[in-house]
């Protein structure tokens with residue numbers, strides 16, 4: 004795919020078909036993602052991918068955890084409710100919510116919650132992990148690595164979603180997949196082929212005008 008198209012057309016996909024992803028594709032995607040820059044080439048990111056039966060089991064458990072009132076999410080990077088973000092970020096979140104109602108309908112939240120219960124039916128979840136005592140700079144490296152994964156995937160026609168949803172129960176995650184020693188899960192990226200018929204995939208997030216985010220000093 005043309006490079007500009009890869010960047011312009013990537014979208015968070017919230018419903019994937021049952022078509023599995025070839026293991027070769029997964030390996031090549033991660034190998035390309037490794038080209039991401041990192042602090043002094045420290046290359047702190049490790050990758051664990053759940054697919055097949057492992058993921059089917061995790062999907063069942065995830066729905067149960069989401070519906071268990073006694074279970075609270077506990078991610079490595081703490082969750083922060085909307086009202087604790089700065090006002091500009093809150094305004095963008097509100098725009099996104101309104102856009103979702105226009106594009107998907109008033110029940111977009113229910114659809115989104117149901118899709119989340121099923122881990123969006125992703126056919127592979129790529130968990131990016133860091134050493135427990137990671138430097139905050141490594142979070143930047145993880146972001147770069149993530150974007151490379153999503154771009155390399157889309158180049159092969161594979162859609163993606165980066166999601167808090169995948170790492171919100173960090174302890175349960177550790178019981179299902181063995182992470183490398185001393186590593187903690189930072190973010191998960193779901194991969195698969197987009198279900199074009201799914202209403203939840205009609206979400207198309209806007210971006211702010213570039214002159215509102217960019218300052219060029221002369």
Ligand SMILES: Cc1cc2nc3c(=O)[nH]c(=O)nc-3n(C[C@H](O)[C@H](O)[C@H](O)COP(=O)(O)O)c2cc1C
Pocket residue numbers: 013014015016017099115164165166167168169190207208
């Ligand atoms: C770190 C991170 C975590 C996210 N977590 C979720 C999530 O748990 N559930 C979800 O539906 N979308 C999640 N998203 C996707 C964002 O909602 C999405 O990227 C944003 O609305 C912009 O839309 P786009 O990616 O389609 O351009 C996450 C994105 C990022 C970068």
